[in-house]
Amino acid sequence: MKLLFIGARLFDDVAVYTKKMGITTVLTESNPQAQNLDLADSYHLVPRGMEHPKDIAIKEDVDGIVPLIGIDEPLKEVALLKEELETDYGLPVVASPLKAVSIAGDKVKTKEFLLKNNIKTPEHELIHSCTKMGTKKYPLVLKQSCGQGGKNIKIALSLEDLCCYLEEYDTALVERFIDGIEISIEILRWKNNSLPLVPVSKGKTTLDCIHPLKKLKKAPFQIDNTIAESKIDYYSQKIRNIALKIANLLNIEGTADLDLIFDKYDKNTYVLEINTRISGTRYLTAAASDINPLHEMVDMATGSWNVKNVSKRIKKYYALEIPVGDYVSDKNNYRFREFHGDNSWIIHGPDNHQRITIRGKNEKNAHKIAAQLNLDLGKIRN
Structure with a gap:
């Protein structure tokens, strides 16, 4: 059994397990200074994107692909890779499909999905201006539609905080703060x-x-x-x-x-x-x-x-x-x-x-x- 892993940063979490299970591991990574490269049976340094991992998966005749991705940015490319390899080559790619990634990767779409399916989410609205926001009950949580790890999130304690946020960003997803x-x-x-x-x-x-x-x-x-x-x-x-x-x-x-x-x-x-x-x-x-x-x-x-x-x-x-x-x-x-x-x-x-x-x-x-x-x-x- 041979598997391709995409991304070296998290490969140390599976290195012992794959050895124990007798799995041959092939690793692709875009950063030549990345850690964990030598933990795989073989590795390939490739440009960013999924085109080269796809070619290597086919050339190496692997049995499956495990993207070790902990950030949002590449997930749509991974989903497209999954669609192609599973449809055209019958190769399993352990990742979510494009529809799921597209909804989850956009906080506004996520809110729409949750409301449509009667799943509780904090009251919210997408705003472009401070006008009429003074009547809101503060604190409020301000977010952008994309981002992870707390990036671009601010707690507004007043209308002034909200207006300052909108000076930096054109829009804000405003959400009720929950204690x-x-x-x-x-x-x-x-x-x-x-x-x-x-x-x-x-x-x-x-x-x-x-x-x-x-x-x-x-x-x-x-x-x-x-x-x-x-x-x-x-x-x-x-x-x-x-x-x-x-x-x-x-x-x-x-x-x-x-x-x-x-x-x-x-x-x-x-x-x-x-x-x-x-x-x-x-x-x-x-x-x-x-x-x-x-x-x-x-x-x-x-x-x-x-x-x-x-x-x-x-x-x-x-x-x-x-x-x-x-x-x-x-x-x-x-x-x-x-x-x-x-x-x-x-x-x-x-x-x-x-x-x-x-x-x-x-x-x-x-x-x-x-x-x-x-x-x-x-x-x-x-």
């Missing part, structure tokens, strides 16, 4: 079979737009200590049901994640965004459920993925992810990218932006591991 908890949930879907995984808490919403990467994150999803566990399970299942509905309606393939907010006042969950790409919460998902989304993508490409078997393999752990900036460790490499047993941890991420993800048998065990690693959770925003 609550940010959530992500990853979905696996292949050959019309869908499996939502564990909802992840990414911290409380803030007026200063603190990115979740800088917060303490937890899985499974938590609200606060006053909510009974049975009620948490109820809310978590509702989130899974939302994810399942969206995945099936959009015909998502491979892996995707939803960004949501749980409103602590009305106890409703509102969908913010749909991301048809590899998620930044994948380590938390793996820690809490024992399901590694990237490994599942490999299985999809080889034709061995079975949704019932994956569902049976799901376990329940308590997981924490802590931003550490730079942490002295010799374990931040591909050899240590898998969790083992009830209590373990993984360090990952680039210099200055490293994170440690901890798996504990329960919350007490996870906090004990954090203490052993000299991590003061009280100093980290959540």
